Amino acid sequence: MGKQATRISVNGKSHARVVEARLTLADFLRHELGLTGTHLGCEHGVCGTCTVLVDGRTARSCLMFAVQANGSEVTTVEGLVPDGELSVLQQAFIDNHGLQCGFCTPGMLMTLTELLRDNAAPSEQEVREALTGNLCRCTGYAGIVKAALDAAQRLRAGSGA
Amino acid sequence: MKPASFDYHAPRQLKEAAELLATLPNAKILAGGQSLVPMMNFRYVIVDHLVDLGHVDDLRGIAVIDGRLRVGAMMRQRDLETAPEIVRHCPLLAEALHHVGHRQTRNRGTIGGSLAHADPAAELPAVCLAYDAVLHLASIRGLRAVPFREFSLGFMTTALAPDEMIAAIELPIWRLGHGYGFHEFARRHGDFALAGAAALLDIGAGNVVRRAALALFGVAEQPVRVDAAEAALIGKPIDAALIQSAAAAAWLIEPISDIHAGGDYRRHLAQVLGARALMDAARRAGIDL
Numbered sequence: 274m275g276k277q278a279t280r281i282s283v284n285g286k287s288h289a290r291v292v293e294a295r296l297t298l299a300d301f302l303r304h305e306l307g308l309t310g311t312h313l314g315c316e317h318g319v320c321g322t323c324t325v326l327v328d329g330r331t332a333r334s335c336l337m338f339a340v341q342a343n344g345s346e347v348t349t350v351e352g353l354v355p356d357g358e359l360s361v362l363q364q365a366f367i368d369n370h371g372l373q374c375g376f377c378t379p380g381m382l383m384t385l386t387e388l389l390r391d392n393a394a395p396s397e398q399e400v401r402e403a404l405t406g407n408l409c410r411c412t413g414y415a416g417i418v419k420a421a422l423d424a425a426q427r428l429r430a431g432s433g434a
Numbered sequence: 435m436k437p438a439s440f441d442y443h444a445p446r447q448l449k450e451a452a453e454l455l456a457t458l459p460n461a462k463i464l465a466g467g468q469s470l471v472p473m474m475n476f477r478y479v480i481v482d483h484l485v486d487l488g489h490v491d492d493l494r495g496i497a498v499i500d501g502r503l504r505v506g507a508m509m510r511q512r513d514l515e516t517a518p519e520i521v522r523h524c525p526l527l528a529e530a531l532h533h534v535g536h537r538q539t540r541n542r543g544t545i546g547g548s549l550a551h552a553d554p555a556a557e558l559p560a561v562c563l564a565y566d567a568v569l570h571l572a573s574i575r576g577l578r579a580v581p582f583r584e585f586s587l588g589f590m591t592t593a594l595a596p597d598e599m600i601a602a603i604e605l606p607i608w609r610l611g612h613g614y615g616f617h618e619f620a621r622r623h624g625d626f627a628l629a630g631a632a633a634l635l636d637i638g639a640g641n642v643v644r645r646a647a648l649a650l651f652g653v654a655e656q657p658v659r660v661d662a663a664e665a666a667l668i669g670k671p672i673d674a675a676l677i678q679s680a681a682a683a684a685w686l687i688e689p690i691s692d693i694h695a696g697g698d699y700r701r702h703l704a705q706v707l708g709a710r711a712l713m714d715a716a717r718r719a720g721i722d723l
Contacts, residue, residue: 275439294442294484297475316435317472321538330512330541336471337542340442341464341486384538405624406536 279343283308284352294340298332299323301339302349310350310379314408321407324380325349331387333406350379353386361431362386362424371420373411380407385421393429397422437474443485448492448572448601451485456574456597458483463599465508465547468539493546493601498523501607502568507546507600511558512537514545523607526564526614526634530557533616536624546600552590552656554690555626557618559586560651563659564632565605572601589655608645612636613719615711618652619703627652628695629703631684633711635672637719643667648681648708653689653700660684660708672716674723681709 275294280287283306290305297316302308302325314320316335323335326348354360362385365371372378381404388395388403395403400421401414409417443458445451455461461483464470473479487493493508496519503523505514514520515531534540534548534557548558549569559582562569567582573595585593594600608614618630629652636645646667651657662683670676684704691697716723 275441277442293439295437295439295474297436297471300436316475318468318539321536324538327541331538332542333468333538335475336467338442338467338471338484340444341467341488343444387537402623403537405622406538 277340279340281339281342281345281347283347284349285346290339292339294338296339297335298325298327298337298339298342298347299334301342302334302347305339308349308351312376312379314376319408320377321380321384322377324383324407326383326387329387331384348383350382353382360386361427362389362420365420365424365427366417369420369423370416371412372416377407377409377411381409381417385424388421389425389428393425395421395425435475437471438477438480440481441483443483444489445485445487446489446491448490451487451490451599452572452574452597454483454485455599458485461485463487463547463550465550466510466539466543467547468535468543469547469551469553487546487599496520498607503605503607505545505603505605507549507602508544509546511535511540511543511545511548515540524565524605526616526632527558527561527605529614529616530561530632533557533618533624533627533630545603549585549603550592550594550600552586552592553626554589554655554657555628555630555652557616557627557630557632557651560630560632560649560657561616562603562605563657564634564647564649566647567606568604569600570602570604571595571598573598577601583659586656591656608634609636611719612645613715613717613721615714615716615718617707617710617714619707626694629653629700629707631704631707631711633708633715635667635712635715635719637672637716637721641671641673641721643670643672646712648684648712650684650687650704650708653687653704655690658687660687662686663708663712667712672721672723674713677712677716677723678709681705681712684708 312322314322689697
């Protein structure tokens with residue numbers, strides 16, 4: 274029952290696969306492509322550790338089937354910057370203690386990447402609201418919020434804006 | 435935590451989708467997936483066939499026709515939140531959308547999906563009730579128009595036949611200059627509401643209330659219009675005291691009581707939030723309160 278041909282572009286590279294319809298996008302990324310940066314925390318859409326970008330918008334990859342992403346562009350945490358480099362946001366996380374165990378971090382980065390792309394100068398309140406869909410058990414969020422505001426400032430300074 | 439096997443169908447036309455839904459055994463619609471897929475992951479829902487409406491262009495679009503705003507059922511909540519037509523003509527809907535889930539869920543979740551799922555704590559059913567929206571339902575038998583009060587039947591129960599889907603939602607547009615208010619109470623932003631209120635006010639000369647609508651959600655098995663509050667407002671000059679006494683009618687609801695909140699607490703929240711939503715609506719209609 275239920276095998277389907279699908280073609281998904283992930284971090285700029287196209288992948289054609291035949292998969293079960295019930296395979297979630299999260300499991301496709303992790304098991305078919307070996308991109309384990311996308312995490313599974315709850316598998317019912319509340320924790321945000323599975324957050325990726327689908328056609329430029331954040332999505333909970335545990336709530337999508339891979340076959341739904343047929344023809345779409347998916348960006349995972351591995352695709353934020355070339356391997357070996359760190360984005361401004363990632364460096365800000367390091368500098369501001371935005372992570373401890375790191376489990377929530379990929380999801381946080383994807384959500385904040387979308388926020389900062391759409392809003393170059395978010396207020397602290399706007400950062401906190403943007404993060405409501407991502408849970409962290411370690412940090413108490415303060416370092417994550419600081420990292421986001423710090424990254425926003427660095428990006429504005431860097432762009433000359 | 436993995437769903438059971440199913441066959442996946444991605445029709446491109448509404449007619450094809452209706453035929454699939456009518457002929458495939460144990461089939462369900464996949465809209466945004468933000469409510470359905472968690473249930474499938476838990477195996478709380480097991481289907482043999484999933485009909486994905488994501489590629490049916492007929493189910494998208496926003497149009498203003500004859501004083502009504504018509505929205506395709508597959509419009510993503512995020513697209514509605516930022517749509518200029520919605521902000522201009524149905525600002526209550528735009529305001530309510532900020533409170534629906536989280537950005538990630540609004541990117542995928544749809545208005546049709548939320549209405550069909552009919553969670554008692556959901557915002558969009560209450561907004562449709564406040565507007566007396568008309569839902570256009572599609573099946574192989576054709577289209578039928580159902581007023582929202584007849585669509586919402588009870589706890590997560592709607593008038594949709596098993597082979598029927600929501601195609602479009604029509605919201606009557608209130609007079610330019612009308613006021614709207616929306617409040618909900620949840621433990622965290624984006625959580626399921628323990629209680630919420632959506633209000634619309636049309637205020638005329640002499641600050642007299644010409645039209646009023648107050649819908650509550652999260653407090654009962656389905657959203658509730660507080661007819662007694664509306665009756666107390668219509669025809670009277672609006673002020674804070676009138677709003678407080680009208681909102682007190684929310685005490686008359688039959689609340690649900692569960693581990694999140696008891697019935698009396700929900701009644702209390704309903705009155706407080708109802709009053710706040712009406713106050714905001716009055717202020718937005720230009721009344722100095």
